[in-house]
Amino acid sequence: MTTQSQAREVRDFTANDARIQSLLEHVRPLMDLTALSALAVWDQSTAMPRGAGVVHMHQAATLQSILHDRQTDPRLGAILDELETVIASDAFNDSDRALVRETRLSYDRACKLPRPFVEETSRVRSASFNAWIEAREKNDFKIFAPWLQRTIALQRELADYYGYAETRYDALLDTYEPGLTTSRVEQLFAPVRTASTALLRRIQDSGRVVDTSSVTGTFAIAQQEELCNRILRTIGYDFNRGYLSRSEHPFTISFGSPYDVRLTTRYEEQYLPMTLMAVIHEGGHGLYEQGIAETLSRTPLAGGVSLGIHESQSRLWENLLARSHAFWQGHYSGLRETFPTQFEHVDLDTYVRALNQVQPSLIRVKADEITYNLHIMIRFEIEKELINGNVAVESLPELWNARYREYLGISASNEVDGVLQDMHWTNGFGYFPTYTLGNLYAAQITHTLRRSFPDFDARLSSGDTSFVLNWLRENIHQYGGIYRPDDLIKQATGEVLNSQYFISYITEKFGKLYGLTEA
Amino acid sequence: MTTQSQAREVRDFTANDARIQSLLEHVRPLMDLTALSALAVWDQSTAMPRGAGVVHMHQAATLQSILHDRQTDPRLGAILDELETVIASDAFNDSDRALVRETRLSYDRACKLPRPFVEETSRVRSASFNAWIEAREKNDFKIFAPWLQRTIALQRELADYYGYAETRYDALLDTYEPGLTTSRVEQLFAPVRTASTALLRRIQDSGRVVDTSSVTGTFAIAQQEELCNRILRTIGYDFNRGYLSRSEHPFTISFGSPYDVRLTTRYEEQYLPMTLMAVIHEGGHGLYEQGIAETLSRTPLAGGVSLGIHESQSRLWENLLARSHAFWQGHYSGLRETFPTQFEHVDLDTYVRALNQVQPSLIRVKADEITYNLHIMIRFEIEKELINGNVAVESLPELWNARYREYLGISASNEVDGVLQDMHWTNGFGYFPTYTLGNLYAAQITHTLRRSFPDFDARLSSGDTSFVLNWLRENIHQYGGIYRPDDLIKQATGEVLNSQYFISYITEKFGKLYGLTEA
Structure with a gap:
């Protein structure tokens, strides 16, 4: 039985039911x-x-306020109550059931939040973002600290409104990855940390240096733009x-439809x-959103x-496909046509190796596939302490650097490249772990893809990736929000999320690239 | 007494009145x-x-529906009722009074429209716009005709809901230019038509041909963009x-603030x-909106x-300033730097004359300052007949061509350059006359400016237009919607709108440019 056979059709919402x-x-x-x-x-x-920030802040706040009114409309609650007594019956389909489930979730969440809290959160978010910008310009965490403090307090309050089983941080994780808990993240991350750290040490010990000169230099922006559009x-x-x-x-952004x-x-x-x-990363997100059934x-x-599932799509295209040798076998001639001078004397192997250089660095978004997750784990550890524990915000820059030394052996000499590097904390906590989840999901999905297509690399090297897209559309994309992440990944790959696929993937890939012998 | 002394300060809304x-x-x-x-x-x-039209149409319709609910909120009516009994008192200022007046106007208008009518209008507008696009692509008015018919019916219905003193068309004119009526437009347009037609004939009879070769050719878009931004x-x-x-x-578009x-x-x-x-035209609109008092x-x-007042600002900058010899005395060297090859052997006079070529043409947006208003009068005549009379939509292409022959001596060989050239009728009627009103206002304002600054041309030729902008800001821009058009123009120029200033302006300017002797 292939996994394809498990793909089901997305059904339209039941038309002849007045409640739906x-x-x-x-x-x-x-x-x-x-x-x-x-x-x-x-x-x-x-x-x-630049000068328009204030009025647009008002417009956004007005919209949030109207949204909150409508989200908490008691008539919506009444329809949900009524539907929930019958929705399990055969008269309804998976689309109907998911519609009720997700609307209930956001209705309950919205009802739990008092309107002043919603308005305050919106205001603090704007102010915090502006403070973060200014703090970065002046390389001064102290400008951002009071707003971060305020955000922490509001996020704790949010967790208390929403409720949680074990820790406050669980409530925040759940808003980004339904069902995710701190203990599950810890359980998934631990073996990844061990394997990544060991692999990194072996790579560093190997003494092999990657030649990245082919991808540095001057690449005219007009040509880059043309290349990016062509690859998309x-x-x-x-x-x-x-x-x-x-x-x-x-x-990547969408507006309620594909x-x-x-x-x-x-x-x-x-x-x-x-x-x-x-661009290929955002392309992966974009293919997901464009592939969702129109009926939804x-x-x-x-x-x-x-x-997490969203990030699996961007990571799959960016890393598992577009950092592979096979992918570039199919696309290297196009790249060479765009930048003939730069790649005239560079062979495919050298180029692909340059794309995969492993090196501890300070900036998350520039990290390679091995160290990337260590950047995430640092943030995860700090977020837990900020939300569940009693870390003083003032000590954050120091804590950040200490963790970087511990996980990556380096630390930033300034705050812009340290604790001020990400904008996420202007908004809230619990987002970062989904990046690593995306890497793990992507490896597990690719494992299934390779099982379904034994000639995977040969197909990829032809330059035609439509077999991957078709499989993803059928098994992931079309469903949109119908199936919860655990159900979706089980349906697509036969099991729930398991970090071993990612560990095998990096171990094998970088073992080969860096000529490591089995430890 | 100079006109400047009449400029008043824009007052903030009264802070210590709970009703305001x-x-x-x-x-x-x-x-x-x-x-x-x-x-x-x-x-x-x-x-x-391109593919996103349908979902965005839904979003726009949802917003319109929420807007209509809020615009007709009886609590708004109650506050207005209460304020109207006291607003004339000295406790309130002009900003307060205008706020009450304008809110009352839109409240009453919104209340007069049944919600199904509002929704139908929104739907027909979208469909009509799409039909117009398709009709243009296929050069086939018949594709657009049924939607135009529907729009005419809805616009008549709208006029009946709003009410009017003399003709239905008056109700539509009033939505774009408060207080404007058909008979007033006729009274303003008649002398303009006579003067324009006579002037056009004299120019054609003069046999003088303008050399426009300096402004045709190839002008690289990147350089044009740089030039436009610099002039703005x-x-x-x-x-x-x-x-x-x-x-x-x-x-030009703004979002409720400068x-x-x-x-x-x-x-x-x-x-x-x-x-x-x-670009200079849109710049004129932009300067107006950017100059409105922040407190509003x-x-x-x-x-x-x-x-009409808005268009006066764009026309003033585009025509009365930027098609004048004095303006280009201050800007010609910059133009030459941007396009050195094209203007190497062209002198300032030749360039300015090329900007002012007079020639009957089919396309309104390409027309010169004399024939432009004839294009508008054709549309005004047709609109009146469509709304007040009984013209069959099917006969429009023919009617259009007949009027072009009558007013301009030419007619289109296809519908794209004829009756299908403007998108305005996908939206409604009554807009076109404000373009000519803009020309008349602009000439009257410029007359006042010249009186206030006897060295007007000398100042202009220095390249510094800030004296014009400052005067406009003080006498027009800052007030936003506080004073009704008639009051505003009277306050700024000492009298209500009078077409003689425009007639003198074109007669003098083109008489000189075309070397005409007094008739």
Whole structure:
């Protein structure tokens, strides 16, 4: 039995049930407002003039306030109550059941939050973001610290409103990855840390130095842009339903349907992989959103099911495919055509090795596949202590550096490259672990793909990746938010998340690349 | 007494009156939602992928529906009732009074429209726009005709809901230019038509041919973009509160405050004035919006007071300044630096004459200052007949061509350059006359400016236009929607709108340019 046979069709919501239709009538305008809120975020990141921050903050707050009113509408609660007594019956399908489940979840969550708390959170988020920007400009954590302190307090309060079984941090994790707990993260991360640390030591001990000169130099931005767009097209990203724009930090955004899924990147002239890999990464997110069944549009099911599963799609395309030898066998001639001078005397092996240099570094977004997860674990440890424990915010820069020395053997000489490097904490806690989850999911999915396609590398090296996209669409993408992450990954790969696939993947890949003999 | 002395300070809304504050609390979120609606329009014109039309239509409809609910909130009516009994007293200022007046106007209008009518109008508008696009692609008016028919019916219905003194068309005119009526437009247009037609005949009879070779050819878009941005900066457009983007049709948009006022243009490589003049035109709109007092933000007073006054600002910068000899005395060297090859052997006189070629043409947006208003009068006549009379939609292409022959002596051989050329009728009727009103206002304002600054041309030729901007800010811009158009123009120029200033302006200017002797 192949895994494909387990893929089921996404059913339309039951048309002849008045309660389902009534629920949709409540939910769709809500999702329209959420999409408008996303549009405001998009605008802020790509188009808003610098001086316009204040008025747009008011507009966002007004929208949040209207959203909160509608999310907590008692009539919505009444329809849910009614549907929940019958939804298990055969008269309803998986789409109906997921619609009720997800609407209930967000209804209950919204009802738990008093409106002043929602408004305060929105205000603190804006102020905190501005303080973070200023703190980075001045390399001064003290500017950001009071707002971070405020965010910690609000996030603890949020956890108390939502409730949790073991620790407050669990409540936050659950908002990004449904069902995730601190103890589960610890259990998944421990073997990854052991394996990564050991592998890193062996690589460092090998004394092998990777030649990265082929990917550093000057790569004209117009050519990079053309290359990125071409590769996106090749991997199946639909430019009729999106396009690649520019912003300070790369991201993917959608608006409640697969019809409009936009990507951004930032172009870096001196180091090719920075932009190229970021675009393929966002492309992976984009393919996921564009592949969600159209019938789920304007409902809470019309997006990726969780951040971990979402990140698995970006990581799979960025790392497991686009940092592999086979992938570039199919794409290297195109790259050479775009940058003939730079790659005239560089062979494929040298180029692929340059894409896979392993080296402890200070900046998470520039890290290789082995050290990346160590950056995440540092953040995970610190977040737990900030939310569950009693760490003083003032001691954070010191704590950050101590952890970097412990995990990676290096530490930053300034705060911009240290504790101020990520914007995530202007928003909240519990997000970072999903990045590593994405790596683990991606390796497990790729393992299944390789089992389903024994000629995987040969197919990949032909340059045609449509067999991967088709499999992902059928087994992951189309479902959107219908199945919970655990169910989805079990359905697609036959088991729940297991870090061994990732460990085997990095051990084998980097063992070969660095010519390591078995320890 | 100079006109400057009449300028008054814009007062903040009365802070210690609970009713005014309560009104603001109702109005501000309403304006936030209006701004979000503008953001969706901006996005649709500059960033939305082609395939995303349907979902964004739903989002816009949801927003319109929420807006209509809030605009017709009886509590808003109650606050207005209460305030109207006391607002004339000295306890209140002009800002307060205008806030009550404008909120009352939109409250009453919104209450007059049944919700199904609002929703139907929104749907027909989207469908009509799509049909117009398709009709243009296929050069087939019949595709657009049924939607135009539907729009006419809805616009008549709208006029009946709003009410009017003389004709239905008056109700529509009033929505764009408060207080404007058909008979007033006729009275203003008649002498303009007579003078323009006579002047056009004299120019054609003179046999003089203008050499436009200097402004046709190839003008690299990157250089045009640089030039346009530089000129915008020079005339005082604030790039911290806006910027120049691209779209299919040039436009200016703002979001309820002077902090975010964006412009767009389309670059045409073969004909320099097309883009350059369009950008200065949008710049004029932008300067107006950026100059509105900050204290009016997030209220109905935070935009231009009427389309006619708005258009006066764009026309003043585009035509009365940037098509003048004096303006280019100050800017020609910059233009030459940007396009050295093209202007190496062209003297200033030849260039300015090329900018002012008079020639009957089919396309409104490409028309010169004399024939432009004839294009508008054709549309005004047709609109009146469509709304007040009984013209069959099917006969429109024929009617259009007949009027073009009558007014301009030419007619289109296809529908794209004829009846299908403007998108305005996908939206409604009554907009076009404000373009000519803008020309008349601009000439009257410039007359006052010249009286206030006897050394007007000398100042202009120095390249520094800040004296014009300062005067406009003080006498027009800062007030936003506080004073009704008639009051504002009287306050700024000493009298209500009078077409004689425009007639004198074109007669003198083109008489000189074409070497005409007094008739």
